[in-house]
Amino acid sequence: MNFKSFLTLFFFVFPLFAIENVTLQLKWHHQFQFAGYYAAVEQGYYRDEGLNVTLRDRNPAINNIEQVLNGESQYGIADSVLLVYLAQKKPIAIVAPIFQHSPNVLIALKSSGIDSPYKMIGKRISMYPNDADGLPFLAMLHETGVTKKGFNRVETNFDINDLTSKKVDVSHGYATNEPFEIRKKGLEVNVIYPQNFGVDLYGDMLFTTQDELKDHPKRVEAMRRATIKGWKYAIAHKEEIIRLIQTKYSNTQTTDKLMFEANGIIAAIAPESVAIGTLNQGRLDYMREMLDSHGLTSPDESLGESLYRDVSGMRQKILAHISFDQIVYISFFIFILLIMMVYFVRKLQIRKKELIVLKESAEASARSKSEFLAAMSHEIRTPMNGVLGMLGLLDRTQLDPSQKHKVAVATSSATSLLGLINDILDFSKIEAGKMDLEMLEFDLRDELEDFTHFIAFKAQEKGLGLILNTDKISYSNIITDPGRLRQILTNLVGNAVKFTHEGQITINASLYKEDEKHGRLHIDVIDTGIGIPHEKIETLFEVFTQADGSTTRKYGGTGLGLSIVKKLCALMGGFVSVTSIPGEGSTFSVDLSVELGSDQVIAHAVKQETNEENIIWPANTRILLVEDNDINQLVAQGILEHIGLDCDIAANGLEALDAIRISNDTQRYTVVLMDCQMPEMDGYDATRAVREGRAGEENKYLPIIAMTANAMQGDRQKCTNAGMDDYIAKPINLSVLKSTLIQWILKEEALIIKQTVPTDLVLWDEADALHRLGNNDTLLNKIIESFMNDGPKSLTALIKALAENNSQDAQLHAHSLKGAAGNVGALKLQAIAKHLEEAAKNKDLSKVQVEIQECENTLSETLKLFKAHLDKETKPTLRKKRLDPLQMAIKLQTLKKELEKGMMIDTQETGIFVEYTNEAFTQKMAKLKEYIERFETEKGTTLIDKIMSELEFF
Secondary structure, rough: OOOHHHHHHHHHHHHHHOOOOOOOOOEOOOOHHHHHHHHHHHHOOHHHHHHHEEEEEEOOOOOOOHHHHOOOOOOEEEEEOOOHHOOOOOOOEEEEEEOOOEEEEEEEEEOOOOOOOOOOOOEEEEEEOOOOOOOOHHHHHHHOOOOHHOOEEEEEEOOOOHHOOOOEEEEEEEOOOHHHHHOOOOOOOOEEOOOHOOOOOOOOOOEEEEEHHHHHHHHHHHHHHHHHHHHHHHHHEEEEEEEEHHHHOOOOOOOHHHHHHHHHHHHHHHHOOOOOOOOOHHHHHHHHHHHHHOOOOOOOOOOOHHHHOHHHHHHHHHHHHHOOHHHHHHHHHHHEEEEEEEEHHHHHHHHHHHHHHHHHHHHHHHHHHHHHHHHHHHHHHHHHHHHHHHHHHHHHHOHHHHHHHHHHHHHHHHHHHHHHHHHHHHHHHHOOOOOOOHHHHHHHHHHHHHHHHHHHHHHHOOOOOOEEEEEEEEOOEEEEEEHHHHHHHHHHHHHHHOOOOEEEEEEEEEEEEEOOOEEEEEEEEEEOOOOOOOHHOOOOOOOOOOOOOHHHHHHOOOHHHHHHHHHHHHHHHOOEEEEOOEEEEEEEEEEEEEEEEOOOOOOOOOOOOHHHHEOOOOOOOOEEEEEOOOOHHHHHHHHHHHHHOOOOOOOOOHHHHHHHHHHOOOOOOOOOEEEEOOOOHHHHHHHHHHHHOOOOOHHHOOOOOEEOOOOOOOOOHHHHHOOOOOOOOOOOOOOHHHHHHHHOOOOOOOOOOOOOOOOOOOOOHHHHHHOOOOHHHHHHHHHHOOOHHHHHHHHHHHHHHHOOHHHHHHHHHHHHHHHHHHHHHHHHHHHHHHHHHHHHHOHHHHHHHHHHHHHHHHHHHHHHHHHHHHHHOOOOOOOOOOOOHHHHHHHHHHHHHHOOOOHHHHHHHHOOOOOOOHHHHHHHHHHHHHHOOOOOOHHHHHHHHHHHHHHHHH
């Protein structure tokens, strides 16, 4: 055979192995009802069977069964209505029943009292206009003795509002859909299942035509096999399929709704009872007989040509139609394929050896990357610890307003830089597989409320509302990583605040129990911001990606935040998804796997709501600080002095061992703060030496607290393995260090608090409130206004909970009032609310009843004080300055040069950022001031050029 003949043979035989295009007509719009088909497409199951399947959305105005019969689609999905078509001698072939039970139900409002077909006599029932589509309902009504004349049949318009507005008494629907929508409206429903009244029909079935079954039996078999495989995958990975539906097929559906639908669909499939795709001939015959008895189908119709049969029995028929010459050609082609396979196997063996070498090289590279990350983490965080620590100590000294402003700007910049560093390191840690979860038990409600109070100031600065809804948290104590949970929320809520200019941000949290030990935590972050274009959603969680290239220039950010969120969610056994409408807002949904905790959380550390100066440390307290960096020594000393403690210093592990050993002759150390990376002897080796008794047997169990700038996975475990008792990350946080020292120094003693608090606390500590807000009067007034609106609501809710004898709600509302009062410095109200919260927690509602009147009186007095403050708060009348264009041009030119050189500019000292008689010019200068203070140099210089070009017009 010459080469030309071979090519002819090749192109003759090759189509036998080509991909076949197939269209599958869906029964309705995209939803979880078709999850198995999505999975078969996305997982490549159809492609593996040689099929390229296109899923066609349903047009409600067109009959989906007729679309298959007339050849528009080769395959379709329909329910037991197919039996009616078969009775009408339509050439339909049933390939595989997917739903063993039909989710078709009748629905009535619970208030109507209709809970069975017997109570539907004379009622208005919304139903399909033809008997075929209304098959399960008519069969159920007939089975219970209700004839067509026994009820008022109303043609459906597929609007569930007809039921909720009582235009009809009963409506058809899907058990997996309409009940959820109605309950969202706050209405309870009765769901009447036909199978409870003797009518148990198949639900969705994969079908085709009889011609397709006869002419393409192998394609039918392949379609059936891949579809069943897809449904098995979808059932085992329903959360993944829900994400797929939201991102690719229908981005308007919420996770809650799809999860409700998924659970209902899986119940209808009944995979644990019956293998997916099982078609029971006896059950099918029973259905036909039942429908025949009610006159819904015609009797004595054979289904033999209309049911899928295994194609293995047909292979002889297929072979009978192949000639001897064709068999020779095919055999020769297979021989050529075998030769090619041998060639490629040898090539693969060579490639395999190359890949082993590459793998070993990649592993070495990964180890180097991990070591580099650990080193960079330490080297970057160490100087940042010094910068932030010194700024924190400086801020606690006596400063004039200008100096405070400079410290605030420097602190803000350093914190932003640390945040950027953390994002990059976190992403690198996850990519390198070096991030562990720290599983702790904690109170979910408290954690969410603390986070909301933390983020509320950012929202209030922009005039946005921030709402936390925890009504659906049924189990308060959970076990997961609270730090990573807060990191996820900080990213999502921070983005919501950043991209929302008016309206509000809502955080809806719910916790569902899966079994006795496990649950699913679901959190929606809903904003009314700028929204995200649909075409950008698919890439939103990719690295260094934002919805628009201009987003980074306008709003800032690295584009790492959402990628980190996605990877953290996966690490925590969950996922994140988003739905959005441009111009209206976005909803980011997080779903995480958690363990359910005990009723009471055992505190990880002693929590005391008291000021540092009120702690009396034991007289014999002695601390050894082991730290090689001079700046870090100063920072740690300064923080310790601030909380009333002193320390000795050792510069490395060897000096520490000597100091601890010598302390036996004077006064032994109470606790050691140990840096991990130091010259001569590091903290790990020094700790091991102490545990081995090389610093004296008496000190083998001396508490040692690690202090490290490393942020890598396993650092805590590495410290524990070395024998350290606790762990503090750098930069050192004052409150964390204080609570840790309280735990280790006072763990066997009662915490002694000075009795310096007067019996009658002041109503309002204005100075303290201002200090915590960075002396921002405007922000303080906004928060006061918010408190004046929300405080009475919390008290009203508390009183209502008492009237209902609901201690859990009483505790919740007292906690909310306590937090709000603390935010505005309302000390007396805060103390009373705290007592109420503790009493409610102990279920001592009688004590709450006694103190509630004092709470009402104190709130009333506080509100009067706040009102008087706001009434007298008047903006100083500023003399508006007349603009001198020439002088202004000179000053702006100088300012531009300073910006381009990267010089630090104090906007308060320039003298040009004041109010001018020209309002438009004042607004432009205010915007320039904002750019300078936010270090947006490029925007600042661009605006200066624009202002200078327009000076003559002002």
